[in-house]
Amino acid sequence: DTGVSQNPRHKITKRGQNVTFRCDPISEHNRLYWYRQTLGQGPEFLTYFQNEAQLEKSRLLSDRFSAERPKGSFSTLEIQRTEQGDSAMYLCASSLGQTNGYTFGSGTRLTVV
């Protein structure tokens, strides 16, 4: 058990480009979450998977954002046509069952220039 792994750690991209982030949860965790955190703020919920099913999406997740979790293992978060306002830390977390806290990865910091 190596914890929740996120790649890359940092990503700098030009406005209008597409980016994709990867999250590898703790292997036995069936729940996976994506959050976005901007400077000086708490994490904001984006979306949630239980196994491979995406069960909830925040209104923050515009149609430029898409997340997948094929086979209920790793997950990817793709942002199309990036905007400067997308610059943030993107955090992934996983959990097992209903009565446990979430385990967070170290995040992917996205800078859109």
Add this chain to the structure above:
Amino acid sequence: AQSVTQPDIHITVSEGASLELRCNYSYGATPYLFWYVQSPGQGLQLLLKYFSGDTLVQGIKGFEAEFKRSQSSFNLRKPSVHWSDAAEYFCAVSDYNNNDMRFGAGTRLTVKP
């Protein structure tokens, strides 16, 4: 939907002094409550959680928190702060399914020598 308020943006305490960080939540039913700590550039680490039972919960690193339903509060305490406790602290509340965790804006803790 559930929400969290952390009234203090920044707190400074002397090393060895006691600490209390405030957290107020809003949720129509019995909440699941959490405290996380985040060091610069890192992900969030779970300090403690409350689901049910004893309203005083013990966590890691000598922290404890008390759930007070009448005050809708879940304040974090530590009897003697160490310099290594300097970090950002986030209170979070989740719904009864624990699949929609919402965070407060955080309290930044500075520890004076």
